[in-house]
Amino acid sequence: QVQLVESGGGLVQAGGSLRLSCAASGRTFSNYAMGWFRQAPGKERMFVAVISRGGVSTSYADSVKGRFTISRDNAKNTMYLQMNSLHPEDTAVYYCAADYRGYSVVAREYDYWGQGTQVTVSS
Secondary structure, X not given: OEEEEEEOXXXXXXXXXXXXXXXXEEOOHHHOEEEEEEEOOOOOOXXXXXXOOXXXXXXXXXXXXXXXXXXXXXXXXXXXXXXXXXXXXXXXXXXXXXXXXXXXOOHHHOOEEOOOEEXXXXX
């Protein structure tokens, strides 16, 4: 089992920044690729970003490319999402997830999920 806890969400004005954290406990953090997903009200959960086990490879949704940066610190069992130039369309609950098998952009392929943290961007 891997337990994931997100933090860092909140209310921010358009153009502002937030940094989300995802703290992991349980099994070896570095054995898992890690991803961020988000879900807006009435919409399905969408891929945001993924980072490989060692942190060398990353991939982003087109909608956040150039604005968001995913990173991880395996010594601290923590993953981050730095979000800059936020838009009202970024408003959603943000979830972190752990993927043992690979480096996926598909939510159903992830093994463990956090409870989510709300990000609200006002215009």
